[in-house]
Amino acid sequence: MSTPGRPPRKCRRIVGVSTKMYFSADKTTNFTSTFSSNLNDLLEPERLKIASTTDVFIIPDFIQLRGVIDSLRSRPPNLGGTESILVGAQDCHWEDYGSFTGEVSPAVLAAVGCRIVELGHAERRRLFGETDETTAKKAAAVVRNGMIPLVCVGEVSQPQVGTEGLEKAVEEVMVQVRSVLAAIADKEAEVILAYEPVWAIGASEPAGVDHVLGVVRRIRENEEFQARMEGSVRILYGGSAGPGLFDKLKSELDGLFLGRFAHDPEQFVKTIREVAEA
Numbered sequence: 001m002s003t004p005g006r007p008p009r010k011c012r013r014i015v016g017v018s019t020k021m022y023f024s025a026d027k028t029t030n031f032t033s034t035f036s037s038n039l040n041d042l043l044e045p046e047r048l049k050i051a052s053t054t055d056v057f058i059i060p061d062f063i064q065l066r067g068v069i070d071s072l073r074s075r076p077p078n079l080g081g082t083e084s085i086l087v088g089a090q091d092c093h094w095e096d097y098g099s100f101t102g103e104v105s106p107a108v109l110a111a112v113g114c115r116i117v118e119l120g121h122a123e124r125r126r127l128f129g130e131t132d133e134t135t136a137k138k139a140a141a142v143v144r145n146g147m148i149p150l151v152c153v154g155e156v157s158q159p160q161v162g163t164e165g166l167e168k169a170v171e172e173v174m175v176q177v178r179s180v181l182a183a184i185a186d187k188e189a190e191v192i193l194a195y196e197p198v199w200a201i202g203a204s205e206p207a208g209v210d211h212v213l214g215v216v217r218r219i220r221e222n223e224e225f226q227a228r229m230e231g232s233v234r235i236l237y238g239g240s241a242g243p244g245l246f247d248k249l250k251s252e253l254d255g256l257f258l259g260r261f262a263h264d265p266e267q268f269v270k271t272i273r274e275v276a277e278a
């Protein structure tokens, strides 16, 4: 059910996980294989319906990225293979090639089969000095290389309860959103925004539903957002997300971006099912 007065959105749902730097090499391999076969087994008999309405993604660390792509390629499409699971990277550089020691090229990511690149995560902004400017340049590079930028936005501090708190959060988030959209000239380019209030990341529970819906509603009302082709910009919620959440957010959100609460492949598959069926 959509919000009264607003037409239903014409876009696919999307749900995924970033393993950040939580997993050993073996754990990533085991997680990928358990999760993709669980997805196959647990989603029967609705598997085809879910594959036709919902995108699923997994964002491992850089070293494991290629192995995850290859292991999913060995499964048939729509059965937990790469056609139904998009594999993403946790960052990239804004140039394709050059003297940038330690960086990862978006062109190389695209060439090995990476489909999504996560950018501007709160941890990268806080610990590694990422700014709106570098995030926006990277988003343009990801689009240029035919992949989908998944850009994280969110206010740093937990707002006070009430309208004033919401306004401050919206103000902070809109600066980040505008900067990314301004860098991507193609109004039809696929973009994913992950609304991740920084204070809700790594917490025991997600941000309050009213707050999340309030901020995301304002993103959707924004002029730059509305200038995009309908459905080309999808919005996820992230920050202690897990099973049991999406149903409360479905009026404004297109999906969820999970962290810790997807480390158990069964919980991840449960959440995928909830997002697809909500």
Ligand SMILES: O=C(CO)COP(=O)(O)O
Binding pocket: 018, 121, 196, 200, 201, 202, 203, 238, 239, 240, 241, 257, 258, 259, 260, 261
């Ligand atoms: O940062 C996140 C996803 O990008 C969320 O992490 P947690 O769900 O572990 O809080």
